[in-house]
Amino acid sequence: MEIAIDKKVLLQVEHLKQYFPVKTDSLFKPKAYVKAVDDVSFHLYEGETLSIVGESGCGKSTTGRAILRLDEPTDGKVYFDDQNILELNRNQMRKLRGDLQVIFQDPFASLNPRQTIKQILNEAMAIQQVVPKPKRMERMLELLGYVGLPSEALDRYPHEFSGGQRQRIGIARALAVNPKLIICDEAVSALDVSIQAQILNLLKKLQKQFQLTFLFISHDLSVVRHISDRVMVMYLGKVVEIAEKKDLFDSPMHPYTNALLSAIPVPNPEVKKERILLKGDVPSPIDPPSGCRFHTRCPFAAEKCKTEEPTLREIKKNHFVSCHFAGNLQN
Structure with missing residues (x-):
């Protein structure tokens, strides 16, 4: 993935994988895994807000936890300030945690009641x-x-x-x-809408005041639109699209992103918006589909999609899509 040379990359994630064993054989060795995060790569510029969106179970929160090493990743590399933090021992990681902080979804469960x-x-x-x-x-x-x-x-x-x-x-x-980087894991989803706006405005104010960098994890696209600089869309453990916020919301190139955006409610009751309804359920991450993982629900799927996995490629400047037909589909 091409990186702009005029911006400092604070976080670089390369081929990150997080598999969880779920079944064992007679010798207590895993024979099946939940592939929660499967070969995820992206970068985060200093001072920006990159949001990760997707349905529940797509791997967005697990990605954040793996970066922080709250769960030890199965494979991959995570560079923070040009240092691969997955190679650090426990004491080295403890010292680094001052630069890497997290705001959890449930503000009550994350505070010690005593x-x-x-x-x-x-x-x-x-x-x-x-x-x-x-x-x-x-x-x-x-x-x-x-x-x-x-x-x-x-x-x-x-x-x-x-x-x-x-x-x-x-x-x-x-x-x-x-801290230099704060991972916000569904940080406002448990709050009332009016309180959400206050917290989002507070985060933006603090970001400017202290030159903070945010990795913002959310399923609420309205919230993401308010706070993000760039947006990364995940589906079943894979990255399907990354783009600047305006570009992604105005011109989505992946069918899954297009379906997600169609679900955003419009505040004007007189405006009719066509909702894209995806067929079927999200496949199991234990046994994901071959080829493109979205092909079982994609309205544009072809035979190629069933056998060949698409790579994340730059379709236009700073707009990366993992789809064989990206740029040729009518959104």
Whole structure:
């Protein structure tokens, strides 16, 4: 995949695979795997927001977890600041985690209910040793100010806050260690729509203020359209399309992307939008289809699609598609 030379690549993922064993034979050796992420490659520029979208089970969250090594990848390479983090030992990885942070989907489950907010923020700074102990209180008050919470919040517990406030605490904890990259794993999907907008605007503000880079994982294309610079579409563990946000939303080139975009609701009831309904169910990741994995549901599938797997290729500038007929289909 061609990379623009005028931008610094902060994260480079090459041929990432994440297989989970699900069946064993009589000798307790795996004989079947869930191919959750299967040969995924992409790059992320410093200071940008790349969103990963797709149906539930497509592998987008697993990709994020594999990058962070919350699950150890089966194969592939993950370069962060030109360093392959999959080669680091446990101590080296712990030091690097200050640069790599995550905001989880459920803001309540991701916070320790037995700790006050002060203890939660202090623990992050103590482990990474980013702030001297005498200055941590001052830093914690700064963090609360950044995310729009009062100073009294430090002495309260997570259950005393609303969902939106808890997510702000999660953001403050991520910021506490001065990260370069934050992976937002469905970070607003558990929130009300009005609160979603507040959190998204907060993330954009913080990104500009601290020169942050986001890998934003979501199934909500309306949210993705608001926050992204580029968008990557996944289907059944594979990347099917990557493009600049405007280009992807205005001119999708993969049939699956086109179907996803057709499902975005239109706020004007007088505007009629044709919905593309895909036939059949998503195949099992244990035994994915041969050739193009989307061919079992694709309205344009040909014999070639059943036997030959398409490669991710650049159809036009910075627009990559994994489809044999990309550019020749009418969207």
